Amino acid sequence: MFCSKCGSNNLDTAVTCKACGEVLAGGAEFGSLEYAGFWARFAALFLDSFILIPAFAVVGALTPKDPQTGAPGFAYYLFAYLVSLAYYASMESGAQSATLGKRIMTIKVLDANEERLTTGRAIGRWFAHFFSSITMLIGYLIQPFTQKKQALHDLIASTIVVRSEKKSEMSADVVIGILLAIFGMIYFVWALATVAIPQYNAYLTKARMVGAMAMGNQAAKKVGEYYLQARKIPATAEEAGFYQRPDQNFARVTVATNAVVTVTFINAGAALNDRSLVFTPTLEKDQTISWNCTSEMPIKLLPLSCQHVNPD
Numbered sequence: 001m002f003c004s005k006c007g008s009n010n011l012d013t014a015v016t017c018k019a020c021g022e023v024l025a026g027g028a029e030f031g032s033l034e035y036a037g038f039w040a041r042f043a044a045l046f047l048d049s050f051i052l053i054p055a056f057a058v059v060g061a062l063t064p065k066d067p068q069t070g071a072p073g074f075a076y077y078l079f080a081y082l083v084s085l086a087y088y089a090s091m092e093s094g095a096q097s098a099t100l101g102k103r104i105m106t107i108k109v110l111d112a113n114e115e116r117l118t119t120g121r122a123i124g125r126w127f128a129h130f131f132s133s134i135t136m137l138i139g140y141l142i143q144p145f146t147q148k149k150q151a152l153h154d155l156i157a158s159t160i161v162v163r164s165e166k167k168s169e170m171s172a173d174v175v176i177g178i179l180l181a182i183f184g185m186i187y188f189v190w191a192l193a194t195v196a197i198p199q200y201n202a203y204l205t206k207a208r209m210v211g212a213m214a215m216g217n218q219a220a221k222k223v224g225e226y227y228l229q230a231r232k233i234p235a236t237a238e239e240a241g242f243y244q245r246p247d248q249n250f251a252r253v254t255v256a257t258n259a260v261v262t263v264t265f266i267n268a269g270a271a272l273n274d275r276s277l278v279f280t281p282t283l284e285k286d287q288t289i290s291w292n293c294t295s296e297m298p299i300k301l302l303p304l305s306c307q308h309v310n311p312d
Contacts, residue, residue, distance in 0.1 A: 018115070033114065034163040035149035036107040041161060047101030048087070050186060055083050060194070071198035085126050093122035098164065106165050112158040121157060128153035205271045205301065212251045212277055213303055216263040216293065218242055219253045220279040223261055224289035227281075233259045261291075272297075277306060 003010060008019035063075040091099040097108040097116050109125070111117055117125070132139025132152040139152030148160050219242040226240040227233055234240040237253045244253060250268040255261055261279040265272040279291045293306035 033160070036105075036161040036163055037149065038144045040105045040107055040163075041143070041151075044099070044101040044105040044107060046184075046187075047104055048099045049101075051100050052084060052087060053186075053190060055087075056080050059083060066198075071202065072194065085123065088126045089119060089122040092125065093117045093119045102161075103164075106163060107161055108164045110160050110162060112160065114160070114162075117159065121159065125153060125157035125159050128156040131156060201269060201271075205269055208250050208265070208268045208272060209301060209303065211248060212263045212265065212268075213293075213306065215244065215248055215251060215253055216261060216277050216279045217291075219255070219263070220261045220281070220291045223255055223259055224281060224291070227259060227289065228287070233257060237261070271301065 003017035003020060006017060006020040008017055010018055059079045060072060060076055063079060064073055065071060065076070066073060088099060092102075092109045093116065095116075096103060097110060102108060109117060109122075111121060135152065143149055143151040143154075146155070148154075150160060154160060219237045219240070222237065222240040222242040223234060234255055237243075237255050240255065242253065250265060250272075252264050252266055253261065254264070259281045261281075263277040263279075265275050267273070275297050276295065278294050280294065282290045282292065284290055295302055295306055
């Protein structure tokens with residue numbers, strides 16, 4: 001809002017000109033500030049998060065992931081936080097004093113003097129969200145009960161969130177309801193794809209490795225017992241008395257002519273497929289057989305009992 005007396009640009013909610021004190025046309029009509037409610041702010045957060053998803057997807061495509069589990073690495077989280085910081089700080093300190101989500105919900109962020117945020121204060125407000133989060137979200141939940149409807153991060157940064165224009169409460173409720181339904185589902189799918197699924201795959205990889213080690217040890221024991229009794233090497237693990245259970249179909253056990261037992265992963269996921277655990281026998285002087293486990297797989301996938309021959 002421009003002052004007709006001195007031409008200074010003032011906030012739409014200002015009653016008097018900040019430069020000369022002149023009463024602004026329309027300012028007195030608007031009256032005192034209307035602090036934004038909890039649900040309007042919550043809906044704006046959902047909108048902003050949805051808007052940032054493509055940026056996070058680009059960051060995910062450009063930063064390396066764990067080659068075994070596909071989980072995002074440290075670089076992903078670092079750059080994702082930087083993208084979020086740049087988005088919130090630049091927009092909340094910009095001419096509109098609001099992110100895109102806040103503009104849709106017709107709310108904006110001001111400082112304690114009802115002025116536009118400086119870049120430094122906007123950055124500080126973004127970091128202050130950490131304290132609203134580590135309090136089990138209580139820092140956010142106190143917002144409706146404070147005098148100026150400030151969340152904990154607002155109190156820390158000395159900021160307020162206000163309506164940028166009057167709007168119907170009914171229309172706001174409808175918008176918020178739709179947003180919660182749509183973006184709640186989007187967030188669930190996104191979290192499932194980026195967090196839950198990689199963690200579940202990592203769990204399956206570990207479980208299958210444990211199962212394969214057990215299969216190899218059992219098959220090696222049977223082959224050793226068969227050799228000591230029959231004084232010949234069995235052609236198959238089944239001939240030695242080892243039979244795979246139906247739940248062990250993620251790997252295949254074979255016995256070579258030199259009695260080496262190999263457990264090869266099949267249908268076990270990208271991290272394990274076509275890789276093997278090799279159990280090599282040694283006939284000791286006391287006529288017992290000892291077994292040594294080796295593998296070409298990365299050491300972080302292997303249990304301590306299986307020697308790794310490739311340190312890379």
